Amino acid sequence: MTSDSASSRKALSKIACNRLQKELVEWQVNPPAGFNHKATDNLKRWVIEVNGAPGTLYAGEMYQLQVDFPEHYPMEAPQVIFVPPAPLHPHIYSNGHICLDILYDSWSPAMTVSSVCISILSMLSSSTAKQRPADNDRYVKNCKNGRSPKETRWWFHDDKV
Amino acid sequence: MSPTLGAAKQAEQLRQDGNTYFKKDRLGAAIDAYTEAITLCPNVPVYWTNRALCHRKRNEWTRVEEDCRRAIQLDHHSVKAHYMLGLALLQKKEYGEGVKELEKALDLGRGANPQGYMVEEIWQELAKAKYLEWEHESTKRSWELQTLKESCEVALKEKQNRDAPETEGFVDETTMSSLDQFEVLNRVFNKAAEDDTPTEVPDYMCCKITLDIFRDPVITPSGVTYERAVILDHLQKVGKFDPITRETLFPSQLVPNLAIKEAVRAYLEVHGWAYRMD
Numbered sequence: 001m002t003s004d005s006a007s008s009r010k011a012l013s014k015i016a017c018n019r020l021q022k023e024l025v026e027w028q029v030n031p032p033a034g035f036n037h038k039a040t041d042n043l044k045r046w047v048i049e050v051n052g053a054p055g056t057l058y059a060g061e062m063y064q065l066q067v068d069f070p071e072h073y074p075m076e077a078p079q080v081i082f083v084p085p086a087p088l089h090p091h092i093y094s095n096g097h098i099c100l101d102i103l104y105d106s107w108s109p110a111m112t113v114s115s116v117c118i119s120i121l122s123m124l125s126s127s128t129a130k131q132r133p134a135d136n137d138r139y140v141k142n143c144k145n146g147r148s149p150k151e152t153r154w155w156f157h158d159d160k161v
Numbered sequence: 162m163s164p165t166l167g168a169a170k171q172a173e174q175l176r177q178d179g180n181t182y183f184k185k186d187r188l189g190a191a192i193d194a195y196t197e198a199i200t201l202c203p204n205v206p207v208y209w210t211n212r213a214l215c216h217r218k219r220n221e222w223t224r225v226e227e228d229c230r231r232a233i234q235l236d237h238h239s240v241k242a243h244y245m246l247g248l249a250l251l252q253k254k255e256y257g258e259g260v261k262e263l264e265k266a267l268d269l270g271r272g273a274n275p276q277g278y279m280v281e282e283i284w285q286e287l288a289k290a291k292y293l294e295w296e297h298e299s300t301k302r303s304w305e306l307q308t309l310k311e312s313c314e315v316a317l318k319e320k321q322n323r324d325a326p327e328t329e330g331f332v333d334e335t336t337m338s339s340l341d342q343f344e345v346l347n348r349v350f351n352k353a354a355e356d357d358t359p360t361e362v363p364d365y366m367c368c369k370i371t372l373d374i375f376r377d378p379v380i381t382p383s384g385v386t387y388e389r390a391v392i393l394d395h396l397q398k399v400g401k402f403d404p405i406t407r408e409t410l411f412p413s414q415l416v417p418n419l420a421i422k423e424a425v426r427a428y429l430e431v432h433g434w435a436y437r438m439d
């Protein structure tokens with residue numbers, strides 16, 4: 001059993017519920033530029049449209065992020081992946097997993113969906129080459145049976161891109 | 162007269178029996194056991210609060226009140242006694258006194274175990290009581306304002322009708338047009354209703370983790386303020402760092418932020434709707 005399926009069966013804690021409701025209200029009043037939250041009645045999974053920023057390699061392109069919240073959010077990071085087809089990027093695998101430290105080891109409960117989205121867009125925007133990570137095939141094969149990226153032992157290549 | 166060692170032992174056994182009955186929801190049997198324990202050793206506050214808890218489950222609030230008052234006589238610091246006494250008083254519609262007891266329980270509970278379920282539960286009850294109180298008072302206030310506003314509008318209209326023939330032909334630029342007067346009147350009444358109109362709580366009174374209004378704010382050496390229970394949880398589960406500045410942080414470095422606590426208190430005093438919990 002993967003931790004993904006294990007965590008998705010558990011309901012959100014009261015703290016998590018409260019906080020997500022507040023984040024949603026804030027998002028509706030003040031959405032981060034370039035993002036569009038697709039309304040559902042599921043507080044536990046958000047689907048967010050990302051528009052590549054003008055003047056970058058991804059200008060005019062549109063992708064979808066899927067954000068799943070664990071029971072003890074925000075004490076635990078949300079699971080954030082691109083719904084394939086994922087953007088071609090040196091830190092984004094073809095199965096949608098994103099190599100970004102704040103989603104794993106460097107998560108802090110003071111971060112929000114909105115701030116995570118902004119980090120992901122800035123990661124896209126600063127890219128200089130549309131290519132997959134060097135270890136893409138090996139990594140994606142290892143994730144075959146629906147493994148969550150939160151189980152991966154990431155080593156973060158660099159902070160620049 | 163102090164009870165013999167034998168009596169104390171027997172009473173303790175009765176308490177445990179009572180607890181077992183309570184867990185099985187056999188409230189009558191539990192009450193009997195605690196009552197016997199009290200007869201043997203009337204000076205043990207826990208016997209009184211445990212019996213009070215049974216009465217509470219049966220909605221027998223006068224008895225809850227009696228038992229809690231006895232427990233408080235024996236132990237001024239009993240969180241449970243103050244808490245249940247508060248609930249009993251609220252049931253009797255003694256708002257002020259009930260809220261005071263809940264606040265006392267909250268302070269005592271935070272001192273003992275800031276992350277405990279009791280603190281959360283007490284807060285929920287306190288917030289609920291405060292919210293209901295606000296709802297009640299604000300309905301009254303808004304009714305008063307509405308009535309007064311209507312009278313003012315009628316009076317203003319009458320005055321304008323009376324003055325109209327005199328000013329005819331002499332358009333004075335400095336006097337307000339009759340329409341403007343109504344607008345200003347409207348503005349005055351809107352302003353008067355502002356405090357009672359639910360809106361967003363200012364960010365500086367909200368924890369960056371819960372995004373909710375502060376209850377028990379503590380400040381870190383970096384100068385950031387968080388909700389105590391939540392920052393402690395973070396330090397236990399996520400890591401020993403300040404969630405915003407990422408500087409190293411240990412639980413012992415947290416200091417109550419009394420200024421913010423007072424500010425929140427003052428804010429809630431005026432904006433009772435902010436007690437809304439959902």
